[in-house]
Amino acid sequence: MIDKLIDKIKETENPTVVGLDPRLSYVPDFIKNECLEKYGKTPKAVAESFYMFNKEIIDKTFDLVPAVKPQVAMYEMLGPEGFDSYIRTIEYAKSKGLIVIGDVKRGDIASTAEAYSDGHIGRINIEGNEFEIYHEDFITLNPYLGWDSIEPYMENCRNYDKGMFVLVKTSNPNSGQLQDLDVGGKTLYQKVGELTSEWGKELVGKYGYSSVGAVVGATHREQAEKLRKLMPDTFFLVPGYGAQGGKAEDLAVCFDKDGLGAIVNSSRGIIAAHQKEQYKNKYSEKDFALAARDAVNDMKADLRRCI
Amino acid sequence: MIDKLIDKIKETENPTVVGLDPRLSYVPDFIKNECLEKYGKTPKAVAESFYMFNKEIIDKTFDLVPAVKPQVAMYEMLGPEGFDSYIRTIEYAKSKGLIVIGDVKRGDIASTAEAYSDGHIGRINIEGNEFEIYHEDFITLNPYLGWDSIEPYMENCRNYDKGMFVLVKTSNPNSGQLQDLDVGGKTLYQKVGELTSEWGKELVGKYGYSSVGAVVGATHREQAEKLRKLMPDTFFLVPGYGAQGGKAEDLAVCFDKDGLGAIVNSSRGIIAAHQKEQYKNKYSEKDFALAARDAVNDMKADLRRCI
Numbered sequence: 363m364i365d366k367l368i369d370k371i372k373e374t375e376n377p378t379v380v381g382l383d384p385r386l387s388y389v390p391d392f393i394k395n396e397c398l399e400k401y402g403k404t405p406k407a408v409a410e411s412f413y414m415f416n417k418e419i420i421d422k423t424f425d426l427v428p429a430v431k432p433q434v435a436m437y438e439m440l441g442p443e444g445f446d447s448y449i450r451t452i453e454y455a456k457s458k459g460l461i462v463i464g465d466v467k468r469g470d471i472a473s474t475a476e477a478y479s480d481g482h483i484g485r486i487n488i489e490g491n492e493f494e495i496y497h498e499d500f501i502t503l504n505p506y507l508g509w510d511s512i513e514p515y516m517e518n519c520r521n522y523d524k525g526m527f528v529l530v531k532t533s534n535p536n537s538g539q540l541q542d543l544d545v546g547g548k549t550l551y552q553k554v555g556e557l558t559s560e561w562g563k564e565l566v567g568k569y570g571y572s573s574v575g576a577v578v579g580a581t582h583r584e585q586a587e588k589l590r591k592l593m594p595d596t597f598f599l600v601p602g603y604g605a606q607g608g609k610a611e612d613l614a615v616c617f618d619k620d621g622l623g624a625i626v627n628s629s630r631g632i633i634a635a636h637q638k639e640q641y642k643n644k645y646s647e648k649d650f651a652l653a654a655r656d657a658v659n660d661m662k663a664d665l666r667r668c669i
Numbered sequence: 670m671i672d673k674l675i676d677k678i679k680e681t682e683n684p685t686v687v688g689l690d691p692r693l694s695y696v697p698d699f700i701k702n703e704c705l706e707k708y709g710k711t712p713k714a715v716a717e718s719f720y721m722f723n724k725e726i727i728d729k730t731f732d733l734v735p736a737v738k739p740q741v742a743m744y745e746m747l748g749p750e751g752f753d754s755y756i757r758t759i760e761y762a763k764s765k766g767l768i769v770i771g772d773v774k775r776g777d778i779a780s781t782a783e784a785y786s787d788g789h790i791g792r793i794n795i796e797g798n799e800f801e802i803y804h805e806d807f808i809t810l811n812p813y814l815g816w817d818s819i820e821p822y823m824e825n826c827r828n829y830d831k832g833m834f835v836l837v838k839t840s841n842p843n844s845g846q847l848q849d850l851d852v853g854g855k856t857l858y859q860k861v862g863e864l865t866s867e868w869g870k871e872l873v874g875k876y877g878y879s880s881v882g883a884v885v886g887a888t889h890r891e892q893a894e895k896l897r898k899l900m901p902d903t904f905f906l907v908p909g910y911g912a913q914g915g916k917a918e919d920l921a922v923c924f925d926k927d928g929l930g931a932i933v934n935s936s937r938g939i940i941a942a943h944q945k946e947q948y949k950n951k952y953s954e955k956d957f958a959l960a961a962r963d964a965v966n967d968m969k970a971d972l973r974r975c976i
Contacts, residue, residue, distance in 0.1 A: 441788070504813055
């Protein structure tokens with residue numbers, strides 16, 4: 363799957379991922395009101411408004427970016443109808459040729475990880491009938507439980523050409539509380555980086571990168587620089603650009619000399635662009651997703667300036 | 670919420686949690702066939718069979734145990750209908766007076782953690798309408814991202830009398846790969862234990878235990894012993910008993926001198942008891958949950974022998 367992602371990055375000349383983390387406060391009134399009228403003030407109304415919102419964003423950006431990254435929590439908080447919206451968002455994004463990274467950050471013991479793995483990137487078999495439930499192309503995973511919590515995803519990666527991004531160094535302010543601890547001449551995140559790189563060896567593709575990637579926050583330049591050297595075969599998913607404070611100059615170190623090696627996520631900065639000073643008077647409410655398109659183009663230019 | 674859990678443990682004189690981690694292979698034919706006939710070979714059929722299965726198990730054990738712990742992955746793998754089954758299972762367990770520990774192991778940056786927190790243990794507000802979506806009493810959390818990934822759950826714990834169990838030392842074979850690393854005179858799991866204990870200080874209840882608990886695997890006796898000393902105010906959720914190899918003798922160290930301080934989970938050992946040699950010829954298929962009841966009583970006796 364990493365090869366397909368890199369092909370799409372080359373095709374769009376853009377390592378930007380659109381983070382589909384909708385909130386009701388981002389959804390324009392014309393969508394929100396339609397859903398509230400239809401379904402009342404219910405989780406179903408919000409879930410439906412998220413789908414309609416995402417669909418517009420996808421329609422206006424799919425030709426510019428290689429991938430989208432829905433954050434499952436935004437849907438999960440709404441219950442079953444939220445998951446329905448999550449799945450339909452993924453299906454729609456895939457129908458437009460986008461790679462989908464499910465930001466699920468799951469991590470559990472092997473027998474449980476199998477269930478997550480089969481549901482998200484594999485198949486579930488019900489008395490001989492096979493179902494793909496979430497069908498993300500990649501998912502994010504938490505490494506705290508060690509290798510046997512990661513292994514159940516490997517088989518589905520092999521069988522169905524899927525991938526994963528393991529949390530190595532996250533973008534949040536307290537990420538260092540555990541991740542920066544010294545574990546004997548190196549930090550915990552470096553150790554996780556080494557393990558991730560090792561786990562990924564068998565899934566290295568034609569461009570020299572593995573389908574086992576790493577999450578490396580844009581908010582930690584020095585750490586990212588160290589990790590890039592430590593993990594030459596590992597593709598980085600870089601969150602934290604924009605709203606979280608990560609700058610193109612800082613995350614440039616995540617890329618290799620060919621301008622590959624990383625994909626940079628922006629959520630709020632793109633999907634809520636129609637609410638930002640810079641874009642908000644340019645388009646009518648119905649055309650809110652054109653602001654997202656502008657934001658993608660601006661982000662692409664900003665990244666290309668530095669990598 | 671920890672006080673309520675301890676009250677229930679005292680009332681039932683039993684620190685056993687029934688792990689509701691159903692699999693289709695555990696579900697007796699009479700339930701499975703009814704669901705397959707009604708809904709075909711579909712995720713909905715499996716989800717419905719899980720609910721019916723859980724309901725029987727709950728009916729036959731609710732008077733013996735303080736709590737149940739559904740593992741969300743088993744439901745999540747089925748998609749939206751799985752979550753519907755998860756939620757109905759929680760509602761049913763609560764209607765029988767059980768405490769519900771949602772084994773979700775979520776962990777994400779603050780803005781995302783808020784969404785998980787509001788969905789699982791808080792409320793979501795839709796234009797002034799408030800909804801409880803999953804309404805677990807406790808959930809499990811992954812600490813890899815540090816304090817700001819835990820903090821968003823604290824407010825809901827305070828406001829709605831809820832609790833959490835932070836993964837400190839897990840029960841799986843490779844748990845030591847990161848958790849046992851030396852981080853300067855102590856292991857990573859000890860460090861996480863110290864942090865968990867610190868995070869929990871403001872939520873200590875009338876029995877001296879905090880609503881911020883710790884997951885400490887039954888499969889690591891020495892580590893559990895160290896943690897018990899290190900974290901005198903922290904209640905332990907102990908997975909790994911039975912099918913994973915944890916023994917009553919080993920996990921006895923998780924308890925305090927009053928026989929409190931921990932709750933021990935068994936999933937397969939209880940809910941699939943009707944398939945075990947020991948119980949399988951005792952009851953008719955329709956009475957499969959009486960085998961679970963026997964297994965609970967046997968586990969209670971086994972634990973009480975040692976604590």
